[in-house]
Amino acid sequence: MPTLSMYEASIPTFIHTLTSLKAILQKGIASAEARKFDPNVLAASRLYPDMLPLTRQVLIASDAAKGAAARLAGIEPPKIEDTETTLAELVTRVEKTLDFIKSVKREQLDGSEEREIVLKTPRGDLKFTGLLFLRHWALPNFFFHVTTTYNLLRHAGVDIGKLDYLGGTLQG
């Protein structure tokens, strides 16, 4: 029975929801094929002209997850070139992200609630403890971009529902 730790509060969440994200993207591909249009129309779709397209939503969700796992573990996140333009490539990107996150060890995150995390932004450095970074940056950001990907596909008529987002194995 797992008890609370920085590992338990972060890594399984990313694994669980990235697995849902992969399944949701695959349903997008299947839906486009069934309705006989190019699935990459979905990849370029936006909810508003100056919002980021679906492609970027997935890349940012991936970066939020691997960046958080790496920062909390005190290691460098793997560099993945942002070259994905198709839904199929985005599925592979999510798989690569999952591979990295699954490689992070429980003990690498021990004590990370108090580790200093510095985010470089165009508006200057943001400094957090690991706990505040996870709670107010990494998790909200990650869920935001996964949900927006879901909303883009749902808005385009892809037959997905809340359980696709929450994940089939709710207990796990």
Place this chain on the structure above:
Amino acid sequence: MPTLSMYEASIPTFIHTLTSLKAILQKGIASAEARKFDPNVLAASRLYPDMLPLTRQVLIASDAAKGAAARLAGIEPPKIEDTETTLAELVTRVEKTLDFIKSVKREQLDGSEEREIVLKTPRGDLKFTGLLFLRHWALPNFFFHVTTTYNLLRHAGVDIGKLDYLGGTLQG
């Protein structure tokens, strides 16, 4: 310096993001007024005909937060009738939710990672430990409905950005 606990992994997240949700809804009201249309057009808006309207997105976000806080604390969540139909009423709903969540004490959540949580659903009971409930149900559900509210307003041209969602006081 707070360290990780079930309280720290849940209550401040709900307070932080409900505060953002309130501000986002208020920007929706201001935007409708500036553009001279009834803000309640936004309250009834949907991203797809069979998706829930904005009103329900906010009510579910409220229920997810107060239900999680109450269940983890082992107390009954306050009953709030779901009668809200206007954006202004939704702002009040979020305020009431915040009042309850702020009333939950740190010690009420002690040990809740192993508390059994039973959710009654139309498809049968779902049983979780407190940790799995928070991680795989309460937080993803909560962020989903706040983000969808954001996306509905953004899709309608309300001038909000990611920092409105992440919250102005990122460090806190």
